[in-house]
Amino acid sequence: MTDAPQTSSFPPQAEAEFLPAEDYLERLNPEQREAVETLDGPLLVLAGAGTGKTRVLTTRFAHILLSRRAFPNQVLAVTFTNKAAREMRERVGHLLGRPAEGLWLGTFHALCARMLRRHAEYVGLTSSFTILDTDDQIRLLKQVMEVNRIDNKRWPPQGLMGVIQRWKDRGLSPDRVTPAEDSEFAGGKARLVYADYQARLKQLNACDFGDLMLHITDILRTRPDVLAQYHRSFRYILVDEYQDTNTVQYLWLRLLAQKDPAQYPGGANICCVGDDDQSIYSWRGAEVENILRFEKDFAGARIVRLESNYRSTAPILAAASALIAHNGGRLGKTLRPGRNDSSGEKLLVASVWDSDEEARTVGERMEQLHRDKHPLSEMAILVRAGFQTRAFEERLITLGLPYRVVGGLRFYERAEIRDAMAYMRVLNQPADDLAFERIVNVPRRGVGDAALQALHVEAREAQVPLAMATMRLIERGTLKGRLREQLTLLMAAFGRAREALSQNPGTGSHVLVVEALLDETGYADMWKRDKSPEAPGRLDNLKELTRALADFESLGGFLEHVSLVMENEENAGADRVNLMTLHGAKGLEFDTVFLPGWEEGVFPSQRTLDEGGNKGLEEERRLAYVGITRARKRAIISHAVNRRIYANWQSSIPSRFIDELPAEHVEQAGSAALAREQLRSAPPVFGGQFPLTARRPRTVEAWEEPPRAKRQTSIAVGTRVFHQKFGYGTVRAADDDRLEIEFEHAGMKKLLDTYVEPAGSSS
DNA sequence: GTAGGTACGCTTTTT
DNA sequence: GCGTACCTAC
Numbered sequence: 001m002t003d004a005p006q007t008s009s010f011p012p013q014a015e016a017e018f019l020p021a022e023d024y025l026e027r028l029n030p031e032q033r034e035a036v037e038t039l040d041g042p043l044l045v046l047a048g049a050g051t052g053k054t055r056v057l058t059t060r061f062a063h064i065l066l067s068r069r070a071f072p073n074q075v076l077a078v079t080f081t082n083k084a085a086r087e088m089r090e091r092v093g094h095l096l097g098r099p100a101e102g103l104w105l106g107t108f109h110a111l112c113a114r115m116l117r118r119h120a121e122y123v124g125l126t127s128s129f130t131i132l133d134t135d136d137q138i139r140l141l142k143q144v145m146e147v148n149r150i151d152n153k154r155w156p157p158q159g160l161m162g163v164i165q166r167w168k169d170r171g172l173s174p175d176r177v178t179p180a181e182d183s184e185f186a187g188g189k190a191r192l193v194y195a196d197y198q199a200r201l202k203q204l205n206a207c208d209f210g211d212l213m214l215h216i217t218d219i220l221r222t223r224p225d226v227l228a229q230y231h232r233s234f235r236y237i238l239v240d241e242y243q244d245t246n247t248v249q250y251l252w253l254r255l256l257a258q259k260d261p262a263q264y265p266g267g268a269n270i271c272c273v274g275d276d277d278q279s280i281y282s283w284r285g286a287e288v289e290n291i292l293r294f295e296k297d298f299a300g301a302r303i304v305r306l307e308s309n310y311r312s313t314a315p316i317l318a319a320a321s322a323l324i325a326h327n328g329g330r331l332g333k334t335l336r337p338g339r340n341d342s343s344g345e346k347l348l349v350a351s352v353w354d355s356d357e358e359a360r361t362v363g364e365r366m367e368q369l370h371r372d373k374h375p376l377s378e379m380a381i382l383v384r385a386g387f388q389t390r391a392f393e394e395r396l397i398t399l400g401l402p403y404r405v406v407g408g409l410r411f412y413e414r415a416e417i418r419d420a421m422a423y424m425r426v427l428n429q430p431a432d433d434l435a436f437e438r439i440v441n442v443p444r445r446g447v448g449d450a451a452l453q454a455l456h457v458e459a460r461e462a463q464v465p466l467a468m469a470t471m472r473l474i475e476r477g478t479l480k481g482r483l484r485e486q487l488t489l490l491m492a493a494f495g496r497a498r499e500a501l502s503q504n505p506g507t508g509s510h511v512l513v514v515e516a517l518l519d520e521t522g523y524a525d526m527w528k529r530d531k532s533p534e535a536p537g538r539l540d541n542l543k544e545l546t547r548a549l550a551d552f553e554s555l556g557g558f559l560e561h562v563s564l565v566m567e568n569e570e571n572a573g574a575d576r577v578n579l580m581t582l583h584g585a586k587g588l589e590f591d592t593v594f595l596p597g598w599e600e601g602v603f604p605s606q607r608t609l610d611e612g613g614n615k616g617l618e619e620e621r622r623l624a625y626v627g628i629t630r631a632r633k634r635a636i637i638s639h640a641v642n643r644r645i646y647a648n649w650q651s652s653i654p655s656r657f658i659d660e661l662p663a664e665h666v667e668q669a670g671s672a673a674l675a676r677e678q679l680r681s682a683p684p685v686f687g688g689q690f691p692l693t694a695r696r697p698r699t700v701e702a703w704e705e706p707p708r709a710k711r712q713t714s715i716a717v718g719t720r721v722f723h724q725k726f727g728y729g730t731v732r733a734a735d736d737d738r739l740e741i742e743f744e745h746a747g748m749k750k751l752l753d754t755y756v757e758p759a760g761s762s763s
Numbered sequence: 764g765t766a767g768g769t770a771c772g773c774t775t776t777t778t
Numbered sequence: 779g780c781g782t783a784c785c786t787a788c
Contacts, residue, residue, distance in 0.1 A: 081777045109778045209778055244777080284776065385774045407776085441764095448764060564778070583775050605774060623775085646773075646779060 024059055024066075024095055028052075029338075035273075035304040036060045039069060040266055042257070042298035044242070044291070045273040048335045049320070049629035050311030050589065053273055057240060058088055060271065062095035070235040076256065077105040077238040082565045084240055084587070085110070104234070108249050110564045112212040116219075119226055123202075123215045128556075130206045130425065131563040135418060136434040137161060137208050144196045148189060155186045164194050168210030169285030171217055171248035174198055204433055213248045220255045231259050235269060242274030242294075246285035254297065268298055276331050277324050280583060280623050282615075283608075292331060309335045311589055311632055313344025315665040319635075320628040322662040327618045335629075347628075349598075349658055350638040350670035354649075357671065358640045359395040362594050365636065366401060366577060369592060376402065378591040380578040382627050384603040388596070389579045396577060406580035412566045416527065416538040420545055421562065423517055427497050428555050431465040440466075443526035445486035454478065467491070493520040501555070510555045511546055518542065582623045585630050593631035598624075598639045599652035624657045637661075638670070 025033060035045045035056045047053035061077060064070050079085045085106050093100040117127045141157050163185050167177055174195035182191045220227045237257050257270040279288040295301045309317055317335045352358045366379055381392050389405055396403045411417060419442055425435035441447040459469035473479045474488055497517040501510060518524045527538050552558035597603055604620035628635050639654045719731045729741045
């Protein structure tokens, strides 16, 4: 269900003439129309997968504006992802017939950051506070733990960070955490550490991600004047993916939505759109209860159900509905085919011998579809966990099918990008100690533990930021030799850059300044000198970063953008197979969806079962539901009878979710279908349960294919070769018929010699 | 301060 | 089985 793609510019006359799509209401079905036109009072729109949720949200938004019930800046529209926010902005603009401007439309975090900059002083920050990334958070927490003498062997900082994060998700500032909550971590000191950590953040004039929500919610609940300001401001509130809200987001929304009825007789015009069956983020603090409780929270709430699905075939919908019906405590919806058409392929459940065969058959099916003119970009492999993509990647490489892994290491998470960002942060904000600490010894300047300690001591004693402390130690002559020399150069480079920036602000000079800074500090040079195969790519990334910087008028604006929008959109257009986790696939759709690894222990994940019990199982089932409903035309589920996990093989039984699919909509296939039947009829050999933890690794020599005959490659080390996908490269090592090749653009790869050919020769 | 060795741990991750 | 994160010896 996609609208015609929006063209890059509207016809020129549209600006003058005001040409909204007049029939925008006509294009909705009755239930969608009800969701759009019910404007007064609280409304919950329960939108099943593929029922036109985004269309309803954007049309409702446009309808509010076009019916002159509110000005653009009187509507608050909240999403979880930047992508969703962008899409909503574009589609609202499309409906209005002009670009939508002056909207309060964005992610929870972006909107909270915007609000918090206005009122930062109420929580002891200034409006120019910095937003920390996860590296910074951990580094800071480690420091605080050290001060509190907590053994970070026994209590990993990441674990404690998780505890703090969950508290923040629940809207608990340190003073609100009760001692009873505490006992579990760090021997009852977690609460203390949390308080210290918050205090340090305040000193640094910094916020972590959770703080954006926590601080502004605190302000709204303690400052009636500020709250009143927003009550006057916002007439309508729209919320996307409501089932994924955590407690603090819920509190924030409720504060903004619940107005004094005496002053605002209309009550709360809040409209939340969501689907309890697609709640898959409880482990991140999301509370399904928020959506289940909506009617109680907002008096007089109406509920509209969207159940007509225009995306998938009847068998896919029937299978998904039957599966999700096994969950309890649902608000209850049934997906109906929107078209009167009961045709469509059955779901395919393929039983295969082992994980290699699984990758092979998925690859073959993809090739077949591709030969039948199905675009690669309309196929996706959706896995439970990230590590599962690897087997498929390897297969796709050997088949020469281009693919894209969605949601791997993201652009702004790469080390070189974070380093460069830290340089920019120090430039922008000399008091940013965490950024300074990150780069003071990158490239190596001889700053080791001892030197860093000295800087910290000076900073603490003189009550100045680390950068200033460095200057003082240089001037005082405490620092000596190469260290002093290097740090003098570093500080001088920052000094020059800062001066250049202040001399002609806002003329695009910031790009040049940053480039000069990265040159003069030796950072760019560090990668130029680096001989590792990744280095050229990293330099490309740095170029891409400064290119992105050019889109912004100021350094500060860019930094704000990046800290909130950690994404990049590279090669989105190319025709490639999509590989991603089930979580990453939410909100997307494909003609063909492959769902491998449907085995007990893998999916549902054993760990979720152990930790979350029945609730965990139900969330896994929702994940399965999300997976199936991504498919428009066909869904191919597979499970392997034997799977290698880490070092050893183990036999697996098919996922219980396979049993929950209605037989009349499912076709069985695969080499191990028989074995599957046997597994089903015979009770498990090793006790009733299937605990991966108490697994009994099996030796499986008999099952494995005989080892491939060793064959020596005829391609010598040093030969220039060509590969279908990776292009040209040079052989660096050879082991029997396996080659290690350094590709000019793709870096180091290990491949069988049959997949490459000597460069220059034709085949 | 760096290289090399070893132990560990290993779901999901919208911002 | 593999990547990383920390520790130790130079």
